[in-house]
Amino acid sequence: MENLVKLTIDGVSVEVPAGTTVLEAAKKAGINIPTLCYLKDINQIGACRMCIVDTGARAFGAACVLPVSEGMNVKTNTPKLREARKINLELLLSNHDKRCLDCARNQKCELQQMCIDLGVEDVDKFKGKQNEYDIDDLSPSIVRNNNKCILCRRCVAACNNTQAVGVIGPMGRGFKTQIRSAWEQPLNDVACINCGQCIAACPTGALYEKDSTKAVWNLLADETKHVVVQPAPAVRAALGEEFGIPMGTSVTGKMAAALRRLGFEKVFDTDWAADLTILEEGTEFIGRLTNKGVLPLITSCSPGWIKFCETYYPDFIPNLSSCKSPHEMEGAMIKSYWAEKEGIDPKDIRVVSVMPCTAKKFEAKRPELSHNGMQDVDEVITTRELARMIKEAGIDFVNLPDEDFDPMLGESTGAGVIFGATGGVMEAALRTVYEKVTGETLKDVDFTAVRGTEGIKEATIKVGDLDVNVAVAHGTANAAKLLDSIRSGKKTYHFIEVMGCPGGCVTGGGQPIVSAQKRMECDPKALRAAALYNEDANKPSRKSHENASVMALYKDYLGEPNSHLAHELLHTHYQERPKYTK
């Protein structure tokens, strides 16, 4: 039996389990206590003092770290508290770059929202010295503007705890405190995995993606080029949020329509290449299984995870699947197979990927992901950047009709669409591996054991006479935990899926920002994943090897999965990377 505690908050009686914080209990009582440094499950340090409450104690307590106690009488809204919070906020503003109109987070900024909610009247109330920092924009993925930083440490917690990367932290002291990397190194020079979870955690405009929209606008205006686009599975599960559509609504048809209206010559779909990935990776897995190759095989779709492995767990590089990630496969096929079919010189083709991910911007620049001196993918924009382009173009997204992707490289099965959620790649692979190995038709294609938001998921799947042990991890801290258990010999698996971001791509570093308040009300990981699983369930075909256009690709061009040509175009290699640089 759970131990329940009864307390009163602003006269409202609530009963919550012992150990609950006053902040969470207040939420239950219908009271939103203002917060800035608090981020559910990620940062609870009581540092910003915005969530102060009066419990009758000598000093105000920070509700985000204050556990409830029996008979507690909490006040959250007294003149003294309102005054104290306001002064606190005005002091934060005194050292904040208040140019909001051209800020990356304008209208999505928690600090800005707080000023509205708390009724700040004079942003210059405390005028004094202000820090002026250079903007660090050398990383291909992430920009840090410390003039917008409020030192809440949400990014530090995300980098350190959720991702076990820890390349940023507070440096210096007092007024000179800054969040950045050791030895003042730019983010591009340290072992950052480019995942962008710091951006997702940031309440202000101190962290944002490196902009690629200008490059894409330029490409679209270039009439000598064939500019084609491919959105990742997870984009459709979240893009709508940027236009006020409720979280968990998939907007696949509107997205295709919007991309077409932006002027892309062909609107393909990375889901197609996700199906292709399953054919390649599934075959690779069966090969390693039967030829006693290196096991467990670990998936390679997530570039944040790949760089994490190369840097922090290089001994697992031989376990990584040699498959390029789906959008790189799609790019490679566009510039070879499609170019040949259409009679276009690949040099005149430009491939733009729309990704839920900031690490994809880094991945697209990897020299080995190219063919004949051409990168497989030319530009990567995030879901957020696509939303900005749609707005800039004046496209009325909400009222767009549903349109289809273009044929061939735009057709997909349900297996492809679930790539965007943790467990999705594993499930898609199992559907195909099972049928390939046993020659039987799967009765139930839903492998629910690998679904859900649990950090590490395990299952044993019966494939013919074989018990296949699989594991799924999301968020690189969970991946590290899983790899440690393999290193120590405690666990053995055949097949592992890792996605770099917690929740998988649906909650990637390039997805629409979800505020701390909203994260207390719902779980974006589960809601967005549900949109993808729903789409999967409604597809006429749900197995990658039933994708007619992928099978036609093998028949007409590649021969068979893992063929010589497939290896040349669809597979890659990895390199150990240093943890520290001088």
Added chain:
Amino acid sequence: MPDNKEKYAKLQEVIEKRKGERGAVMPCLQEAMNIFGYVPQDVQEMIADGLGVTLSEVYGVSTFYSQFSLKPKGEHVIGVCLGTACYVKGSQKIIDRISEELKIQPGDTTDDGKFTLNATRCLGACGLAPVMMIGEEVYGRLTPDKVPEILDKYRA
């Protein structure tokens, strides 16, 4: 460099002893200061890897506390008192003169590694104001003109 090797081995010993302890970063940095006189990047990396914490955490601690130095200190550390009494008696002029003589700003070290110049809080010898210390030696009732002569003693 057998001498350096010994220093690193000594630090490694300290790290091994502190491993798994809560708040081990600071004592390790203090020991490193004692051994090396400063805490350069490779020393901080050694502490981070040895304790299983991130380099950003070690660097964060080393930049938070003023007793940790990221740069090697000079053979002779000069501390000029900028406490109230010394300041009133003109210690700023003493600092300016030393800066001029050594061609360094307060906080810096000369290129030849001989001198580090620091401005300090009250040294507790107000009766002798203005006061400075070079190493453990105290010099009082200073005038700017006395500076070159004193520095010469350490230049040899």
